[in-house]
Amino acid sequence: MCKKIGFIGCGNMGSAMVGGMIKSGNIDKNNVIIFDRSTEKTSSLKERYGINVGKSSVDIASASDIIILSVKPNIYKDVIEEIKGIIDENKIIVTIAAGQKITDVEKMFKKPVKIIRTMPNTPALVGEGMSALCKNQLATEQDLEEIKEIFECFGEAEVIKEDLIDAFIAVSGSSPAYVFMFIEALADGAVLEGMPRDKAYKMACQAVLGSAKMVMESNEHPAKLRDNVCSPGGTTIEAVAELESKGFKSAVISAMRKCAHKSRYMK
Numbered sequence: 393m394c395k396k397i398g399f400i401g402c403g404n405m406g407s408a409m410v411g412g413m414i415k416s417g418n419i420d421k422n423n424v425i426i427f428d429r430s431t432e433k434t435s436s437l438k439e440r441y442g443i444n445v446g447k448s449s450v451d452i453a454s455a456s457d458i459i460i461l462s463v464k465p466n467i468y469k470d471v472i473e474e475i476k477g478i479i480d481e482n483k484i485i486v487t488i489a490a491g492q493k494i495t496d497v498e499k500m501f502k503k504p505v506k507i508i509r510t511m512p513n514t515p516a517l518v519g520e521g522m523s524a525l526c527k528n529q530l531a532t533e534q535d536l537e538e539i540k541e542i543f544e545c546f547g548e549a550e551v552i553k554e555d556l557i558d559a560f561i562a563v564s565g566s567s568p569a570y571v572f573m574f575i576e577a578l579a580d581g582a583v584l585e586g587m588p589r590d591k592a593y594k595m596a597c598q599a600v601l602g603s604a605k606m607v608m609e610s611n612e613h614p615a616k617l618r619d620n621v622c623s624p625g626g627t628t629i630e631a632v633a634e635l636e637s638k639g640f641k642s643a644v645i646s647a648m649r650k651c652a653h654k655s656r657y658m659k
């Protein structure tokens with residue numbers, strides 16, 4: 393891969409993607425250029441990864457074959473207004489914003505542009521991201537495959553239909569936040585029972601990691617794996633019964649409904 397990849401915006405998500413790409417060893421640091429209006433962010437990323445820093449969004453759009461718009465959704469319009477004169481049919485625009493449909497972005501450019509809409513997540517930083525991708529009409533299957541390969545540098549990536557992207561945000565783009573809350577809750581519970589906090593985080597994280605790996609590798613239904621932990625009259629079923637009575641699963645499902653709804657209708 394020797395195409396130039398440019399990032400406009402390098403906050404939480406942009407920097408996680410940059411970090412995941414460079415740490416993978418599959419993308420040469422000389423092929424990555426970033427711009428963020430916060431010079432503090434760009435300086436620190438340049439120092440950490442040795443990547444190039446542009447002076448403006450226009451700089452990034454001129455220097456890159458693939459332009460990743462990693463600013464907040466409400467900034468898309470302004471950034472696109474700045475760069476649209478430079479974007480031609482040889483460049484690929486990659487969006488990562490919640491709520492910005494392909495048609496919305498096409499309207500902002502007011503001309504035919506190749507667009508790949510994606511939804512990454514922050515575990516990209518540690519090479520364990522999960523991303524979804526879809527394309528507009530002008531982008532080719534080859535363009536889509538090329539961007540997918542870039543996203544696979546920092547985790548798994550799947551092509552999906554755009555109408556599933558709101559569901560995808562709920563289960564993947566946003567879900568690290570709820571998983572972190574669960575880890576925090578597990579650790580708090582252990583501290584309550586007398587465990588030192590640093591140990592509590594380690595135990596909680598390993599339990600979550602190991603459980604996820606088991607679901608992925610065992611081909612068993614999660615409910616079966618749960619049943620295997622619940623000895624009759626034992627400790628686990630006490631916890632499971634309490635979680636059921638507090639509406640644990642329905643709280644998660646209803647949170648995801650809110651998340652997908654927001655993504656579907658946000659401006």
Ligand SMILES: NC(=O)C1=CN([C@@H]2O[C@H](COP(=O)(O)OP(=O)(O)OC[C@H]3O[C@@H](n4cnc5c(N)ncnc54)[C@H](O)[C@@H]3O)[C@@H](O)[C@H]2O)C=CC1
Nearest residue numbers: 401402403404405428429430462463464465488489490512
């Ligand atoms: N944070 C996450 O876990 C995920 C975020 N996203 C999407 O990623 C995008 C960015 O979100 P975050 O990284 O969380 O936000 P953030 O606020 O951490 O980063 C946005 C960055 O854009 C910069 N910025 C603002 N205006 C700019 C401009 N005109 N030109 C250049 N840089 C500018 C800011 O200085 C900031 O560093 C959003 O569209 C969001 O929907 C998608 C998936 C996951």
Ligand SMILES: O=C(O)[C@@H]1CCC=N1
Nearest residue numbers: 489490561565566567
């Ligand atoms: O909260 C948000 O809007 C972004 C999109 C997915 C994760 N963070």
